[in-house]
Amino acid sequence: MEQTSRRNIDTSTIMVRIIGYGFIGLFALCCLFPFILIVSSSFSSEKAIMESGFALWPKEFSTFAYEIVFKNPRLVIGSYFVTLAITIVGTAVGLFIIAMTGYALQRQDFLYRNKISFYIYFTTLFSGGLVPFYLLMTKYLHLQDNYLAVLLPGLLSPFLIIMMKAFTKSIPHEITESAKMDGAGDFTIFLKIILPMSTPALATIGLFIALGYWNEWYNSMLFLSPNMEYRPLQLFLYNVVTSADFIRNSAAASNVPAQDIPLETMKMATAVVATGPVILFYPFVQKYFISGITIGAVKG
Amino acid sequence: MVKMKRFLVLVMVMMLTFSLVACSGSSETNSSTKTNANGDDKSKFVTITMMVLGDKPTNGQLEKVMEEVNAKLKEKANAKLELKWIEWADYMTKYNLTLASGEPVDLIITATDWLDAWGNAKKGAFMDITDLLPKYAPKTWEEVSDENWEQTKYDGKIVMIPEDSFTQWVNHGFFYRTDWAKEFGITEPIKDFETLGKYFQGIKDNKPGVIPWDSPGTNVTTAWGYTSSYSDAIELPITTGVFPIYWGKSHEDPYTVTSPVFEDIFIDYAKLMKDWADKGYWRDDVLNYKGDTRALFQAGKTGADQHHTETFSGLRTQMDAKQPGSEIDMFAWSDTRNNLISMSVTHGATAVGAHSKNPERALMVYDLIRNDEEIYKLFNYGLEGVQYEIKDGKRVRPEGYDETKHAFSSNFWGGRVDKFEIPSADKWEGISEMYAEYDKIKKPYPYGRFVFNSTPVEAEISALSQVTAQMVPAIAFGKAGDPEKAVKDFRKRLNAAGYEKVLKEIQKQMDEYKKLVEGN
Amino acid sequence: MKTEAVTVQSPTVVVKTKTKESVFKRLWKHRTLLLMCMPAIIFFAIFAYLPMPGLYLAFVNYDYSLGIFDSAFVGFDNFKFLVMTGDLWKLTFNTIAYNLAFIVLGNILQIAVAIMLNELTNKWFKKVSQTIMFLPHFISAVLVGLLAYNILSYDYGVLNSFLKMVGLDPVQTYSNPEIWPYIIVITFLWQSTGYGSIVYFAAIMGLDKSILEAAEIDGANAFQRIRYIIIPWLKPTFIILLLFSLGGVLKGNFGLFYNLVGANNTMLYPTTDIIETYVFRTLMTNFNFSLGSAVSLYQSVFGLVIVLTANWIIRKVSPENSLF
Known part of the structure; x- marks a missing residue:
């Protein structure tokens, strides 16, 4: 099997693959970028966000927002x-x-x-x-x-x-x-x-x-x-x-005075907590796409 | 195609059938509310629902306090109070939807200035309580003056109970740092926009990294501010979007309707704002900014904050803790030329829902909350010893009080009364002086009984609101290009949207109102 | 195809020659299939058709205490405000232009991504990239707006920090209406491509692999296989998606526009104002539900006309793909 399919690969197939890897890779990067922003700012200190906005890497690392989210x-x-x-x-x-x-x-x-x-x-x-x-x-x-x-x-x-x-x-x-x-x-x-x-x-x-x-x-x-x-x-x-x-x-149960609660980073931390685990769920569904292919093959 | 037609007919028939079902359904509930005649009788235990705005406290204190409140209510009115919370996120949709759906809510917090009470009264959301009040809320009926009852009437019927015995000012202006102002050579309190501009320039020159006025783009209050600071115009209770277009001419002549937009003052305003924008007194993309600017003010990241007196008095004490050594003061719009009108008594109010099943008992419960000292304190402050303690006649936090575990709030803004209020020890002392100042210069509110019937110009009002929403924010932050041209364009579009027609209609109704007032 | 057409026709032909009583016979004959559709029929009767008479709200002056059907009838008064500001044409144009861009570019990109994914052989790369492309769908519109501001804002935005770092001039995104159509369309594509390509990817999975192999043996190269086998195979899926999106061609994606552009940036309105945002502004001053109903009726009728036309054309061109 392996050998026959390898022989069949012509230049056009290679070209399509190169375009495919390049394009999909690039597009996936674009999709990842905002998510990195969210994660990075959720781990940033509130002060850094207030003073200089979001960044791809936290300027001052802090897990304060998560601590509050998970305290209660x-x-x-x-x-x-x-x-x-x-x-x-x-x-x-x-x-x-x-x-x-x-x-x-x-x-x-x-x-x-x-x-x-x-x-x-x-x-x-x-x-x-x-x-x-x-x-x-x-x-x-x-x-x-x-x-x-x-x-x-x-x-x-x-x-x-x-x-x-x-x-x-x-x-x-x-x-x-x-x-x-x-x-x-x-x-x-x-x-x-x-x-x-x-x-x-x-x-x-x-x-x-x-x-x-x-x-x-x-x-x-x-x-x-x-x-x-x-x-x-x-x-x-x-x-x-x-x-x-x-x-x-x-955040009432976290014992943090109301005015010290990091509003911006808590938004991001909650977003991460609400979205993160779903990402683990997707590969599970993907399996069925692949099993679908095999059924199609048997049928053919 | 023939099949399709037949199908469409089928759909139509189905829709019709459903509508008939829905029709009969709604009329049924209508009759059931009206046939409730046994109001006197307290033998049946009922649950009264009250719609309040705010995010429900989740620390369990609310339940504990309500248990106490309900024990008292059961004893005195054989009723139980249940709060129906409308949380801040999307509160406009939920508040109005609940009213529109005809859900049988008993008590509803409302307001004529920020919750469109007249609009909702017009749409039939509130019950006529004229006849019920003397019998079922006798104490409140006595306490509120006839003059104030007049101000709660829509179409001659009382539709809400005013929060008229509670002293508060929601008089807008700018908060600024006096310690900074002194550094820039501004030693006198700021009383006008020119000096405020100097203060902003001082920050620009001397405080790198500080934005003179960091503001979210939604705040176009300076348009009101400039109008009240530089003219005697009085805002009319007619909303036309983000900024009211129609104003009364002055306190001496309140029955002549004009519009500052069509006077030079608005061009001056637009020019000044353009100037400020060009000098960088606020963020370049202020119109899209949504940050928590009050926190930034407290952190010393911006030189000014804009809101009203009540906020100022709270902020003042917080500021001492957050930025020790800092001093803040307030430039209120009325400081420039004493253009200050008393607050409308319906800035806070409580209405009874049109579909309430127990309006009599609802009023009894309201009467108790407002006039029974014990219940009032429980409902507004929480449990004595847990939420508060009284020391030297002032409300203080008890030993071991933890803001996060013990904080409580019922967000009741529809009938607080001074007689039961216990001043908080945290409250800024100077506020009473400020209020005393206001009391000296204030002029009576001339439009308390004026309710504009917008029916003849409904579409025009919608169109005008649309135009203001499209034009004012850009002008208010100097982002509309050439200011003179922008204002002329604004006027042109207002005219196209029916400005004159609405002006005539308001003037017509105002003339009738004048006769009513002067006839008395 | 021919045999299929015959099987479709035959029952109707037979029925027409029979007498009235056969209605029940017909129903009886299809009872199992009918029963299988019953849950769906009941579902839509309750959740979609039952509230539909409420559209009458668009023609009344809604009085809460009287209910929808007893309120005073006012005819087309509630529609008037739409034309009064003279914005209707611009709004309709903006809404349709954006939707067409979304439909055309969205589908092209989704098909392209699905086809490319199908050609890739590295399983790990395929899995990871698919998962990542899916991510934007999980970010709610409010958060998208917040992120966009933090990327594009003049003073602190990530974009301008980057531009300054490489020695370029910062850009004033929020006062430049011309570039907003691009930002909005790109955001839309960013958010929907991974999600939308799943449909096409699944459709390609349903394609019989032996056909592709046969083509390969016959000497078709990769481009030809895509052009002559895969793309035609995706045509019915595309048509269904098209008809669904055309029905809503006058309905805007409120969350996307409102959160990206904001409620106050009037400078950007010429290129970003759509019917939904316009109506929202009107409702915010005076919560008038009748106005909202009037607008949604206008959008629905418009959509119905477009869809019926499109379906009619599709029926003429390739009858087996029409929706009804």
């Missing part, structure tokens, strides 16, 4: 747990429904697929707006101060359903046909044959749902009031970044 880890850990729970449950349930709907909608022999597709797509164009949505959630569904208020609206998105529909289209229709011949029902075909075959698609869609939940703060802001002890991580972060009072409040 209860709130941060609680937020983490809430976000994690919502993300896991939401992604699992949402992914299943999306995959199921996507599969049904791409079936050429399903009479209502166009109508239902439009019914779903139409919601991306028109929405009731803030007030009616708020009324629905609070007055009719009574989801105020309920984690479901964040979980439910994030379950499905028209975009992901249509994406799923497109992905499953690449699975040959004959597979469904032959399974039908064997007497399998539509749902069984989906569950036993289609689902295991579409890991790359599921990984992608699942990743998107999970990201949506992880980055969600707006619904949390609207529906989860400060009366709830633990609120999603991004709302916590949003409050830290936009409100100095909030930082002073949340």
Whole structure:
């Protein structure tokens, strides 16, 4: 195998690779740069930031901001747990429904697929707006101060359903046909044959749902009031970044006088704490992309 | 395409059905609030919700204090008070959304100047409490003068309770370092913009690394300041974006509506700000700057800070701790020519929500908070011995008090009263002198009962607000190019947005108001 | 393709010849697939269609105590403020121009990155670079604004510190409206490329590898393989993404603009003001929800027209790719 493929490499392939490594490498650097700024300033002393702004390397090294964040880890850990729970449950349930709907909608022999597709797509164009949505959630569904208020609206998105529909289209229709011949029902075909075959698609869609939940703060802001002890991580972060009072409040257990709390560096430290661990999560998803390739190869 | 049409029809039908459901739903709740007649009867234990602004304290003290407050409330009104916090991040959205949604909130903190109480009253967010007040909040009803009740009326109905027995001034100006001013040869207190300019130049020349006035770009208060410092104009309670365009002419002639923007004063102002910007009295990209400038002032990194008297009195004592040996003073806009108008009594107020299920009991609870000394102190200061102690008639922190573990605040700005206030030992002594000065020069607020009905010019007001938002910040920080041209451009755009039409409408309503006032 | 077209057509043809009662038969025949769609149908009925009548808010003078449907009807009054300042044309233009730049440049870059990633062989490099390109998506808009200020600010910005270090003149970014379209577009690309390329990357993963191998044996070079096999394979994905973004062509990315440009820097408005930021300023002085609804209705109707046109064109050109 190795030898045959090596012989096949021509100049054009080499060129594409050179361009690829160069371009991707450069772009990745650009993406890394602001993140380095965040990390560097989170480890900087407040005084250095106030006097000379951000830098790629802390001018005066200090872990004060982290000390305050972790002195009272209860709130941060609680937020983490809430976000994690919502993300896991939401992604699992949402992914299943999306995959199921996507599969049904791409079936050429399903009479209502166009109508239902439009019914779903139409919601991306028109929405009731803030007030009616708020009324629905609070007055009719009574989801105020309920984690479901964040979980439910994030379950499905028209975009992901249509994406799923497109992905499953690449699975040959004959597979469904032959399974039908064997007497399998539509749902069984989906569950036993289609689902295991579409890991790359599921990984992608699942990743998107999970990201949506992880980055969600707006619904949390609207529906989860400060009366709830633990609120999603991004709302916590949003409050830290936009409100100095909030930082002073949340740092209350750290025994640091209110006026000495390092506002700027705490924003950055909280951002690192809220984002950092997710980076570890991504390679885990990547695995499924690769396993998807092997399934494709077997199929071919 | 035919299929699509059929589908659209289907969607329409569905929407209609849902709207009917929603319709009947809303009218149902309407009737249920009105049929609540057993207000007298305290036999049923109820929970009263109060909407307050601020970030909820998370150190557990709030819960402890509320437990005490609620024990007293249960005994006296068979009710329990629950605070509904609107945190600062995005408070405008949440505050207004909560009102718009018709959630049955009982008590609502509001204000006519910074929380758009009239706008919300007009939109029907508040309940008419004219008839309920004498019966269910008798003490408050007695205490507030008829004159002040007049100022809380929208369309002839009382829609909020004013915080009118609490002395405070929110009189804006600049805070500056007198120790530095002396170094630059400015020995007299600063009383006008010219001297302030000299002070700024002194910093520029003598204090390297210090920004004369480090300000976030959102602060365009100098436009007010310059107008009050160099004219007798009085701001009208009509918001048109970041800067009010319409002002009353003067204290002698408050019923003539004018606009400083269309007078030379605004060109002078724009020129001065351009001059200051060119000399580098603030950051080059001030319009995008969002830093915590008060902290920078305390750290000696900037020479001035801009806010009101209450802030000044707090800052003064902090400054002694942060920069020992430093001295600060305040240049208030009114210092230049004594153009100082009394504060409106509705700078802080409490309203009852339009959808409140227990307005009677809500008023009882309010009456207790405001008039029961024990409850008042608990609710405003916390527990005696934990949050505060009284020493020589002053409020001090008890032994072992830890700001982070014991700090408490209920952010109640809708009915504090002087009679129960205990002065804090931390408070700057000189503040009462300042207030005494203000009391000497202040003139009565002439527009207490004037509520502008903006309905005929709604679209114009929106357009004018848009124009001010687009033009004023750049002018206020000298970033609009040639100042004369910028102001002329500003006027032109205001005219296009309906300046004249709105002016006529305000003048018309003002003439009627004049008759009302002078007829009395 | 032909056989597929027949299978699509046949049920409808059969149905038309049958009598009325067959509606139920039809439903019964598709019951499993219908049931499989049910959760989604119910979901959108509740969370999207149920609040939709609330758009009526755009035509009333909203009285909180009366509710949306009992408030006084005012016709198109709430739309008036949009035209009164004379800014509507500029705002519409800015919004559409930015969105088109986002759609065109965004998709080109995402496709390019996905294709290149696919060509790379070093697994470690692939993994690490993909993860890093993903990072910007996790930085919330507020933080992006804060970072941008700390990079671009005149006195203390990282950019100017660097320029001064190498002996160049510092630049005044925040008073120079001409360069802002570039800054905004670059920030958008920076934030969305890693995320968006995932879709294309996953689509390439779904491509049958034997086709590529066969092409290679037939003597196609790398550029030809990309040009004639991979890019056409990505076409349907691109069209779906296009139709989704076109529907929102008049809806701006509020968080990005508001946090980058700020609420007060009026100097930059000529090139950076979009409908969302304009409406936000209006709402801040007087929280009028009816105005907000009016604007969102204008945006939706505009989007609907564009999408229907685009879908109609796609249907003519390549019917199998149209959305509905």
